[in-house]
Amino acid sequence: MTSPLRRGLPWLAGTALVAVLAVALAPFIGQTPLSLARVFSFSVPFAENIDAQIFFLARLPRSLAAALVGGTLAAAGVVFQGLLRNPLATPYTLGISAGASFGAMAAITFGALLPLGVPMGGVAGASLAGALLAVLVVYALASARHSGLSTTVLLLAGVTMNSFFSALILFVQYLSDFTETFRALRWLMGDLDVAGYQPILGALPLIVIALIGFAWLARPLNVLSLGADAAATRGVDVTRAQRVAFFSGSLATGAAVSVGGPIGFVGIIVPHLVRLVVGADHRLVLPASFFFGAAFLVICDVLSRTVMAPLELPVGIITALIGGPFFLWMLIRKRTL
Amino acid sequence: MLRAIDLTVSFGAQPVLDRVSLAVPAGSLVGILGPNGSGKTTLLRVLAGTLAPDAGRVTLDGRDLTGLDRRTVARRVAVVPQDTHLAFDYSVLEVALMGRYPHLGSFEIEGPADFAAARDALDATGTLGLAQRAYQTLSGGEKQRVIIASALAQLDRRKSPDDRSSPLLLLDEPTASLDLRYQVEVAALIDRLHDDSVTAGTPLTVVLTTHDLHFASAVCDTVILLADGQVAAHGAPAEVLTVEALASVYGISRDLAAPLLSRVHA
Known part of the structure; x- marks a missing residue:
């Protein structure tokens, strides 16, 4: 009898390879064609090498940001689906993105009132703070009358927080003027125009912590699909597993949203397709x-930069255009929800 | 020996269990009967350690259940819940392997011993042929047996062969949602698993809840009749399941209770 885990390993290696290829190749696609030889030509000084500048300063950070945000949202989607025992849950189901959006919005609108304007990374920081606020409220509600976390209350609290x-x-x-409203709306659409490595480096430590939590969660989440009580009798510390899932999932989502805005559907399309191939x-x-997820968002970002070139669409529009119909298809084909 | 001492559980002001005490000797087969709302499932949850009682305690070989590590308890006590729904599309083999959770470290991967345990458990429940099937595509009776297999894999001792203590299997209404054929099959399965374990020298202790008088008296050596959260009667099936007891516990007339028993004690 071969181990189901071992049978999935080639697929896992395959997705890793696709992700690396997507990140490496995406920067070569765009308005200005780049030559591989010129990008890595060390005979020309970097200050005069336009190809290298476009590659390393504009497109590579964007490609990396797309990969980091896409991968993180997809994995966070898996964690929330496992926590809520519902394959239709998303990283945004519990109100984290709404809290983050409110934070970003407030920074964009009221930041102008500050004497020095919005500081570097201020919008990202404010969106993290908003996400934290939503997370704490939802957690307090869900743990108020339970020894563990009530998934029913989590869901209801999340829906309430969202609205x-x-x-x-x-x-x-x-309350905001036209310029602020425009900036806010662009942020809400989800955009990966990161302009440098700073936003990635800011979010990376948070995401790494969350991913360590995810790694520990993999086995408890399997057993949790039997239900909280049944998992407890299998030896799972259910309360701890639920807490780790909730906080690491929220941390990952908050960090990803602070970089790219609330890009939708990645956290549900990707896990679903992956389960079809590697199992549960x-x-x-x-x-x-x-x-x-990393490969998916990099490809969506390339599409967003090219389909209406020279116009650059926010990548959130692309994922939503793919995700909406996909979600409906999932609803229809799913045997059990 | 599993022992419950003065268990009291209330949901709100309503007591669900009211000073329930019982003793389950190693290797015995105990059936808990009683009307809806009499506290059967709650009692089973407290015995399994997933619900903390408001008062009283549960001991396993004299040691308090709450003081024991969750994984240690899980290697000794396995539960087959009433709800056999799974949130994701696992294969039958993967479901059986879930029983190995308490035998593995946080990042440990199942080894040959774990696969052998899962395989034997599937074999014992007659579901080995379904191993590669998707669990969600099975019938209710097949699911029930796969979940029992998962519990058996959990109790498998091949990684700790020196442990001679009696493993405990708790089943919550194992035949409730099954048709006649599967009811008979599951009853025969529980009976056989118990017999085999006695032959093997580590007798399995079984505690199950049920509404089925015939099943209880055919399979169990001891029956506990619960009424309003209290033990109304306790003993061998023939002593406990009497016309008087059923009439009073279920609130039915003696004329109705008598035919129910005619088949049971035949």
């Missing part, structure tokens, strides 16, 4: 979703 923060966002928008074992689904 509450949406109301706050509309309120802040009402979280030890395969988590890493494979990370790699495939």
Whole structure:
């Protein structure tokens, strides 16, 4: 009897390879054609090598940001689906993105009132703070009357947070002028125009911590699909597993959103497709979703830069255009929800 | 020996279990019967350690269940819940392997011993042929048996052969949602698993809840009748399942209770 885990390993390696290729090749696609020889030509000084500058300063950071955000959102989607025992959950189900959006919105609108304007990374920081606020409220509600976390209350609290923060966002928008509203709207669409490595380096430590949590979670999440009580009788510390899942998933989502805005559907399309191929074992689904999510968002970003060139669409529009119909297809074909 | 001492559980003001005490000797086969809402499932959850009682305690060979490490308990006590739904599309083999959770470290991968345990458990429940199938495509009766296999894999001792303590299998209404054929099959399976374990020298202790009088008296050596969260009667099936007891516990007339028992004690 061969181990189901071992049978999935070639697929896992495959997704990793696709991710690396996507990140490396994406920077060569775009408005200005780049020559491989010129990008890596060391005879020309970097200051005069336009190809190298475009590659290393504009397109590579963007490609890396897409990979990091896509991979993180996809893996966080897996964690929330496991936590809520629902394959239709997304990283945004529990209101984290709405909180993050409210934070970003407030920074864009009220930051102008500060004496020095919005500081470097201010919008990203404010979106993280907003995400944290949403996470704490949802956690407090879900753990208030339970020894562990009630997944039912988590879901209801998440839905409530989503609509509450949406109301706050509309309120802040009402108070802002046209320029601010435009910037805010662009942020909400989800955009990977990161302009340098700084946003990636800022989010990376948070994402690494979250991914360590994910690695520990893989086995408990498998057993949790039997239900909380049954998992406890298998020896899982259910309360601890739920807490780690909730906080590491939220940390990953908050960090990813602070870089690229609330890019939708990656966290549900990718895990679903990955499960069709590697099965349900979280030890395969988590890493494979990370790699495939990375490749997926890099490719979506290339599409967003090229389909209407020279116009650059926000990548969130591309993922939503793919994701909406996909989600409907999933609803229809799924045997059990 | 599994022992419950003065267990009391309340959901709100309503007591669900009211000073319930019982003793389950190693190797015995105990059936818990009682009307809906009499506290059967709650009692099973407390015995399994997934629900902490408001008062009273559960001991396993004299040691308090709450003081024991969760994984240590899981290697000794396995539970087959009533709800056999799984959130994701695992294969049958993967479901059986979930039983190996308490035998593996946080990042440890299943080894040959774990596969052998899962394989034997599937074999014992007659589901080895389904090993590569998707669990979600199985019938209710097949799912039930695969979950029992997962529990058996959990109790498998091949990694700790020196442990001679009696493993415990708790089943919550194992025949409730099954048709006649599967009811008979699952009853025969539990009976056979118990017999085999006695032959093998590590007798399995089984505690199950059920509504089926015939099943309880055919399979169990001891029956506990619960009513309103209290033990109404306790003993061998023939002593406990009487017309008087059923009439009073279920609130039915003696005329209705008598035919129910005619088949049971035949």
